[in-house]
Amino acid sequence: VASADTVTLRMDQINPEEVIMPEIYGQFAEHLGACIYGGLWVGPESPIPNTQGYRNDVLQALRDLKVPVMRWPGGCFADEYHWRDGIGPAKDRPTQVNNNWGGTIEDNSFGTNEFFNLCELLGCEPYLSGNVGSGSVEELAQWVEYITAEDGPMARLRKENGREKPWKLKYLGVGNESWGCGGNFTPEYYSDVYRRYQTYCREFSGNKLYKIASGASDYDYNWTDIVMKKAHSHMHGISLHYYTVTGWNGSKGSATVFTPEDYYWTLGKCLEIEPVIEKHAAIMDKYDEKKRIGLLVDEWGTWWDVEPGTNPGHLYQQNTMRDAMVAALSLNVFQRHTDRVKMTNIAQVANVLQSMVLTRGDKMVLTPTYYVFKMYIPHQGATPIPLDVTTVRKDVRDGRSVDMLQATASRKDGKITVSLSNVDLDKEMEVTIALGNESKAKNISGNILTAGSIDDYNDFDKPEKVTLKPFSGAKAAKGSIKVKLPAKSIVTLTFEI
Numbered sequence: 001v002a003s004a005d006t007v008t009l010r011m012d013q014i015n016p017e018e019v020i021m022p023e024i025y026g027q028f029a030e031h032l033g034a035c036i037y038g039g040l041w042v043g044p045e046s047p048i049p050n051t052q053g054y055r056n057d058v059l060q061a062l063r064d065l066k067v068p069v070m071r072w073p074g075g076c077f078a079d080e081y082h083w084r085d086g087i088g089p090a091k092d093r094p095t096q097v098n099n100n101w102g103g104t105i106e107d108n109s110f111g112t113n114e115f116f117n118l119c120e121l122l123g124c125e126p127y128l129s130g131n132v133g134s135g136s137v138e139e140l141a142q143w144v145e146y147i148t149a150e151d152g153p154m155a156r157l158r159k160e161n162g163r164e165k166p167w168k169l170k171y172l173g174v175g176n177e178s179w180g181c182g183g184n185f186t187p188e189y190y191s192d193v194y195r196r197y198q199t200y201c202r203e204f205s206g207n208k209l210y211k212i213a214s215g216a217s218d219y220d221y222n223w224t225d226i227v228m229k230k231a232h233s234h235m236h237g238i239s240l241h242y243y244t245v246t247g248w249n250g251s252k253g254s255a256t257v258f259t260p261e262d263y264y265w266t267l268g269k270c271l272e273i274e275p276v277i278e279k280h281a282a283i284m285d286k287y288d289e290k291k292r293i294g295l296l297v298d299e300w301g302t303w304w305d306v307e308p309g310t311n312p313g314h315l316y317q318q319n320t321m322r323d324a325m326v327a328a329l330s331l332n333v334f335q336r337h338t339d340r341v342k343m344t345n346i347a348q349v350a351n352v353l354q355s356m357v358l359t360r361g362d363k364m365v366l367t368p369t370y371y372v373f374k375m376y377i378p379h380q381g382a383t384p385i386p387l388d389v390t391t392v393r394k395d396v397r398d399g400r401s402v403d404m405l406q407a408t409a410s411r412k413d414g415k416i417t418v419s420l421s422n423v424d425l426d427k428e429m430e431v432t433i434a435l436g437n438e439s440k441a442k443n444i445s446g447n448i449l450t451a452g453s454i455d456d457y458n459d460f461d462k463p464e465k466v467t468l469k470p471f472s473g474a475k476a477a478k479g480s481i482k483v484k485l486p487a488k489s490i491v492t493l494t495f496e497i
């Protein structure tokens with residue numbers, strides 16, 4: 001048993017003004033592989049049980065997750081998407097080639113109405129990613145009008161398509177990866193284009209837009225610097241993409257076959273998002289010292305080789321307990337940076353990269369990553385509690401190091417929630433949660449996610465190999481809680497003091 005693993009709640013350092021934006025638990029749905037078609041949407045005529053075309057099992061799973069925001073329609077797809085192709089009777093909609101993702105024929109049966117209705121069914125905010133790369137200013141301006149205006153030509157078109165009332169649209173992305181698949185712009189040129197596009201995205205009928213500039217990928221600090229310098233006064237947010245990936249050329253490694261060294265490397269790479277966020281945030285501080293502008297990590301997660309035998313352009317990957325650890329550690333980082341990080345969107349919600357759910361025909365499995373999002377629900381909208389963590393540090397490949405105990409904590413409605421991860425593959429830990437005073441915690445409840453082996457995953461023939469279970473390994477003492485944390489486990493505890 002490892003000793004001296006301690007988490008001290010710094011109640012004296014709480015800033016009651018700070019909030020873990022629920023949007024940090026956001027999702028991303030792109031027209032890519034089976035994310036939309038087969039994942040979220042099967043169409044109203046499908047034999048797969050559905051509600052107006054949305055599959056019931058996935059709808060319920062996402063409702064249970066309290067999804068706060070969903071980004072759509074891409075990704076790279078967004079900069080080749082023409083919204084007019086996705087309105088009106090489905091049978092009359094034109095098809096297109098999905099050039100980014102396997103050359104699949106897109107039939108546009110899932111379009112604006114289908115996306116906004118889905119957000120209404122889930123009770124989440126829509127986040128629209130606008131086409132800048134191959135679209136026009138007029139096209140994007142009219143899309144916003146179609147969605148949000150009470151009256152006028154675009155509102156009439158919407159009404160003809162069966163939607164009388166406008167929808168609310170807050171989050172509007174102006175382009176995606178504009179340095180790459182979104183147009184190969186230079187940051188200087190993109191900044192000017194951004195300024196122009198956002199000018200014509202009007203606020204109709206009391207709708208308020210939160211305009212998001214297309215930001216950098218991981219270590220591209222120059223992009224953030226130039227776009228902030230030239231366009232900061234015209235934006236509410238700027239994005240950042242960071243994938244836990246071994247590299248962009250050649251094999252990215254298997255999702256399910258890996259060594260302990262690969263596992264620890266993965267955690268080191270995942271945790272590197274923290275200094276990356278800090279460096280982008282420091283650049284933002286130069287132009288926005290009052291922190292008005294949000295940093296939105298609107299794509300993140302693990303990216304492995306596709307499952308053998310599946311279309312390489314469809315990015316279908318399995319999801320093990322290792323991915324669950326990446327989810328927990330990344331969410332912990334986001335919760336430490338609530339002053340800047342106002343939204344994040346894991347890539348992607350279904351059947352693509354680090355998904356919440358996998359589907360095959362009428363079957364669905366919940367992934368280990370899904371359960372982490374479920375365990376972390378109490379943190380949504382809560383006040384972060386600063387922590388001191390004492391634990392063992394392990395050196396991992398590529399000159400990085402990883403703390404064996406990882407933690408995050410928050411307070412909401414008089415309840416404290418602490419999430420702990422013992423990332424050690426072999427050692428149980430006895431963790432002391434120091435409460436910072438002499439009180440004894442009451443009404444402790446908890447749940448645990450762990451697995452027999454770190455490469456365990458849920459599949460259609462074994463859907464419940466890795467699932468959430470009640471946790472009873474926490475005991476209250478005067479001024480502390482003692483927790484027996486099994487190796488490779490994630491635990492969330494809620495209690496009152």
Ligand code: AHR
Binds near residue numbers: 030348
């Ligand atoms: O999430 C998959 C792809 O990754 C997105 O389409 C793109 O924005 C990023 O490169």
